[in-house]
Amino acid sequence: MKKSKVNDEPTLDDVARMAGVSSITVSRLVNGGTRVRPETAKKIRAAIARLGYKPNEAARILKGQPAKIIGLIVPDLADSFYGACAQAVHEVARSRSYMTVVVGSECKADVESLEIEMMIRRRVAGLLLIPTGVDKTPIQVIQKAGIPVVCFDRTLPGLEVDSVVVNNRDSSYEAAKHLIEHGHKNILCLGNQSNLYPIRLRIQGYEDAVREAGLPSIVVEQAETVDAVGAELVRLMQSKHRPTAAFCVNNVASQLLLEAAAPRRYQIPKHLAVIGFDDFKMATLLKPRLTVVRQPVVEMSRRAASILLDRLTLSSHSTTATVILSTELVIRESCGCAP
Amino acid sequence: MKKSKVNDEPTLDDVARMAGVSSITVSRLVNGGTRVRPETAKKIRAAIARLGYKPNEAARILKGQPAKIIGLIVPDLADSFYGACAQAVHEVARSRSYMTVVVGSECKADVESLEIEMMIRRRVAGLLLIPTGVDKTPIQVIQKAGIPVVCFDRTLPGLEVDSVVVNNRDSSYEAAKHLIEHGHKNILCLGNQSNLYPIRLRIQGYEDAVREAGLPSIVVEQAETVDAVGAELVRLMQSKHRPTAAFCVNNVASQLLLEAAAPRRYQIPKHLAVIGFDDFKMATLLKPRLTVVRQPVVEMSRRAASILLDRLTLSSHSTTATVILSTELVIRESCGCAP
DNA sequence: TAACGATGTGTTAGCGTTGTCATTAAAAGA
DNA sequence: TCTTTTAATGACAACGCTAACACATCGTTA
Numbered sequence: 001m002k003k004s005k006v007n008d009e010p011t012l013d014d015v016a017r018m019a020g021v022s023s024i025t026v027s028r029l030v031n032g033g034t035r036v037r038p039e040t041a042k043k044i045r046a047a048i049a050r051l052g053y054k055p056n057e058a059a060r061i062l063k064g065q066p067a068k069i070i071g072l073i074v075p076d077l078a079d080s081f082y083g084a085c086a087q088a089v090h091e092v093a094r095s096r097s098y099m100t101v102v103v104g105s106e107c108k109a110d111v112e113s114l115e116i117e118m119m120i121r122r123r124v125a126g127l128l129l130i131p132t133g134v135d136k137t138p139i140q141v142i143q144k145a146g147i148p149v150v151c152f153d154r155t156l157p158g159l160e161v162d163s164v165v166v167n168n169r170d171s172s173y174e175a176a177k178h179l180i181e182h183g184h185k186n187i188l189c190l191g192n193q194s195n196l197y198p199i200r201l202r203i204q205g206y207e208d209a210v211r212e213a214g215l216p217s218i219v220v221e222q223a224e225t226v227d228a229v230g231a232e233l234v235r236l237m238q239s240k241h242r243p244t245a246a247f248c249v250n251n252v253a254s255q256l257l258l259e260a261a262a263p264r265r266y267q268i269p270k271h272l273a274v275i276g277f278d279d280f281k282m283a284t285l286l287k288p289r290l291t292v293v294r295q296p297v298v299e300m301s302r303r304a305a306s307i308l309l310d311r312l313t314l315s316s317h318s319t320t321a322t323v324i325l326s327t328e329l330v331i332r333e334s335c336g337c338a339p
Numbered sequence: 340m341k342k343s344k345v346n347d348e349p350t351l352d353d354v355a356r357m358a359g360v361s362s363i364t365v366s367r368l369v370n371g372g373t374r375v376r377p378e379t380a381k382k383i384r385a386a387i388a389r390l391g392y393k394p395n396e397a398a399r400i401l402k403g404q405p406a407k408i409i410g411l412i413v414p415d416l417a418d419s420f421y422g423a424c425a426q427a428v429h430e431v432a433r434s435r436s437y438m439t440v441v442v443g444s445e446c447k448a449d450v451e452s453l454e455i456e457m458m459i460r461r462r463v464a465g466l467l468l469i470p471t472g473v474d475k476t477p478i479q480v481i482q483k484a485g486i487p488v489v490c491f492d493r494t495l496p497g498l499e500v501d502s503v504v505v506n507n508r509d510s511s512y513e514a515a516k517h518l519i520e521h522g523h524k525n526i527l528c529l530g531n532q533s534n535l536y537p538i539r540l541r542i543q544g545y546e547d548a549v550r551e552a553g554l555p556s557i558v559v560e561q562a563e564t565v566d567a568v569g570a571e572l573v574r575l576m577q578s579k580h581r582p583t584a585a586f587c588v589n590n591v592a593s594q595l596l597l598e599a600a601a602p603r604r605y606q607i608p609k610h611l612a613v614i615g616f617d618d619f620k621m622a623t624l625l626k627p628r629l630t631v632v633r634q635p636v637v638e639m640s641r642r643a644a645s646i647l648l649d650r651l652t653l654s655s656h657s658t659t660a661t662v663i664l665s666t667e668l669v670i671r672e673s674c675g676c677a678p
Numbered sequence: 679t680a681a682c683g684a685t686g687t688g689t690t691a692g693c694g695t696t697g698t699c700a701t702t703a704a705a706a707g708a
Numbered sequence: 709t710c711t712t713t714t715a716a717t718g719a720c721a722a723c724g725c726t727a728a729c730a731c732a733t734c735g736t737t738a
Contacts, residue, residue, distance in 0.1 A: 009462075009484065009485070011693090011694055011695090012694065012695065012696095013694080021717075021718090022717070022718050022719080023694085023695080023696095023718095024695090024696070024697095024717075024718065024719085025716080025717060025718075027694095027695065027696060028696090028716095028717090031696085035715065035716060035717085036716070036717085037715085037716060037717090040716080040717085052483065052484075054456065054459050054460050054484070055460055055694090055695080056401070056460065056462065056693090056694050056695070057397075057457075057460040057461045057462065058396075058397045058398075058400035058401045058461070058462055058693090058694080058695095059397075059401050059693075059694035059695040059696085059723090060694085060695060060696080061397035061695095061723095062395070062397045062398050062401055062693090062694080062695075062722095062723050062724065062725085063694085063695050063696050063697080063722080063723055064696085064697090064723065065695080065696075076426060077416070077422045077423075077425040077426040077429065077441070078419065078422045078423040078425075078426040078427075079419075079422065080417065080418075080419040080422060080620075082422070083416045083417045083418065083419060083421070083422035083425075084416075084417040086416040086417075086422075086441070086443070087415060087416040087417040087443050087445075088417075090416065090442060090443050091443075091445070094450070094453075099440075099442070099457050099461075100442060101438075101440045101441075102416070102425070102440075102441040102442070103429060103438070103439060103441070104425070104426050104429050104430075106426075106430070111433070114433075117393065118396075118438050120393050121393050121394055121395065121396040122396045122397070122438075123348075123395065123396065123397055144391065145348065145391075145393070146348070255620070255621070255624065258624050259623070259624060262624075280621075281594070281621075282594070282619075282620075282621035282624070282625070284598065285594065285597050285598060285601075285621070285625055286621070286624055286625065286626075287625075287626040350723090350724055350725085351724065351725065351726095352724080352725095360687075360688090361687070361688050361689080362688095362724090362725080362726090363687080363688065363689085363725090363726070363727095364686085364687060364688080366725065366726055367686095367687090367726090370726085374685070374686060374687085375686070375687090376685090376686060376687090379686080379687085394724090394725080395723090395724050395725070397723090397724080397725095398693090398723075398724035398725040398726090399724085399725060399726080400693095400725095401692095401693050401694065401695090401723090401724080401725075402692085402693055402724085402725050402726050402727080403693060403726090403727090404725080404726075
């Protein structure tokens with residue numbers, strides 16, 4: 001007995017032996033089938049089927065074969081926004097026969113670093129990243145490893161990297177302006193994760209709009225819990241600049257505000273008109289239905305994936321680019337201007 | 340010049356050469372650091388740092404090293420329920436220094452097969468699966484490849500496989516009974532993906548409850564679109580057995596019902612008391628707040644991951660087991676019995 | 679002092695695959 | 709008939725890593 005491997009998967013050699021050819025011929029067939037005589041191919045295919053042979057991807061990668069795997073690191077898979085991103089990326093990748101490795105960084109920079117490290121070890125062909133922190137080094141580490149990266153949803157300023165984002169500042173500016181045009185004089189801006197660059201831009205958009213209109217800027221930088229937001233809300237509603245409208249910088253902020261407002265008898269939009277950044281599934285089931293700045297989640301994810309895959313397959317050494325997608329102000333009831 | 344590789348990552352040999360030792364010594368240090376003299380270790384570590392060496396996972400796997408990667412296949416990453424699963428699994432895996440490869444099967448059996456194939460090729464150590472279809476062969480394929488599998492959230496009857504699920508029938512029975520106890524005589528059951536085994540069980544739980552109470556069974560098997568559900572709803576509300584309550588078999592069904600009811604002026608719970616299977620983030624923001632059967636998503640996912648990892652690390656050849664977790668009926672407003 | 683184990687290190691080989699080059703057989707042209 | 713081209717296949721090495729063994733050093737113990 002020559003082979004005593006018991007529990008192992010069949011290899012190329014096993015197939016070759018059974019088909020009475022050399023392993024390289026089998027390899028050729030598996031990778032495209034050129035230069036193999038039809039009858040030989042048939043024999044080999046039969047052997048593959050009989051043995052249930054599956055190519056060993058690890059060996060392939062080791063040989064320097066294009067890996068056909070891209071990594072995707074998102075802050076939190078449990079958040080439906082990022083879930084949608086993951087799904088969209090995955091679909092694009094699969095359509096171009098790439099596999100996707102998705103991991104969640106749990107919004108922690110150290111976890112992110114660890115995941116990046118693992119991605120590099122696994123020699124992924126490319127990496128899609130929604131950066132979790134404000135530190136640029138993780139991205140530089142990837143680039144130094146020679147792995148193409150595309151950032152999306154969030155970017156870090158001053159970094160040579162492909163990115164796909166929405167026009168955060170302008171969208172927020174428009175949202176705030178919408179509220180201003182409806183006569184609101186005191187508009188609250190409810191922040192969340194405001195250390196992140198895109199969130200900063202959203203706050204800035206709001207600030208530009210109110211400043212331009214000569215209105216006071218009322219910013220709560222960091223909405224954390226329902227209770228904290230509630231307390232802050234009560235304080236503000238009794239203050240001199242009692243807000244009559246609010247702009248929430250992301251869906252977490254929106255949801256916190258709504259949850260805090262209800263038990264405190266602040267009616268929306270009667271007492272407080274609300275516009276939120278980020279649409280979400282339930283926004284139309286809420287009473288009142290929430291007016292939001294809708295981001296093109298799927299398109300953004302798809303674009304990012306496409307850019308990465310193009311860079312991989314076309315091996316284009318073009319310079320890095322930033323794609324900025326526009327958003328849509330979806331007017332529903334919570335801003336008080338619909339029927 | 341011996342080495343002319345330019346763009347490649349540094350290897351173990353590069354490190355070894357720089358540190359003036361053999362590659363195996365470096366390997367030993369990297370994998371635990373036993374049997375290496377402290378001073379040697381220091382030299383090697385310096386070299387690793389200077390070169391930015393990252394172990395090549397592919398080579399490791401090829402050598403038959405335990406892969407430390409598990410796969411997770413969920414139906415749809417964009418669904419927050421499965422997103423939460425993915426996040427939870429991922430956290431458990433990471434805590435035991437396993438990496439997770441997550442992919443979405445898009446609820447299509449053929450995509451699922453393809454993803455499974457890829458997982459096997461990549462030689463993942465184990466696989467967590469939320470089966471998408473009703474076919475058993477995909478799972479058998481995995482098992483034949485010698486890869487441990489754990490199914491969760493859904494199982495297929497009559498299959499030798501570890502699984503973690505909730506007691507679907509009993510939970511639904513209790514939910515229906517709750518409605519019955521509040522005097523409802525005509526209770527609608529709104530189904531979705533009713534070909535799936537767990538959904539079948541939920542419908543059965545409902546049917547058992549109404550039959551036992553001598554009430555009519557009103558089942559809509561397949562809720563598809565808001566419009567279709569709306570039309571059906573109108574039809575039912577004008578029929579002889581006008582339902583005064585509804586049980587929705589999953590969150591998709593719940594959301595469809597709510598969206599369909601609102602514009603048709605069916606008030607909840609006044610005209611229709613509602614209990615949904617699956618809790619979701621927004622359930623408490625809805626008006627009325629939705630009463631639901633809450634599944635322990637996180638615990639279920641964690642358990643599944645733990646079982647798989649135990650099987651991998653302890654290499655226990657124990658027989659397969661099915662863990663059945665219980666659910667919780669979270670009573671809010673939509674069922675009409677709370678203040 | 680010799681024999682022994684413990685410790686640190688190197689040598690060799692091979693995991694499954696594919697690139698490179700060599701080889702054979704058949705077809706085409708001279 | 710003898711080259712020359714083309715197609716189909718094979719032999720060999722190498723990718724980066726580690727298991728298994730081999731080999732030096734040491735300090736201990738009989």
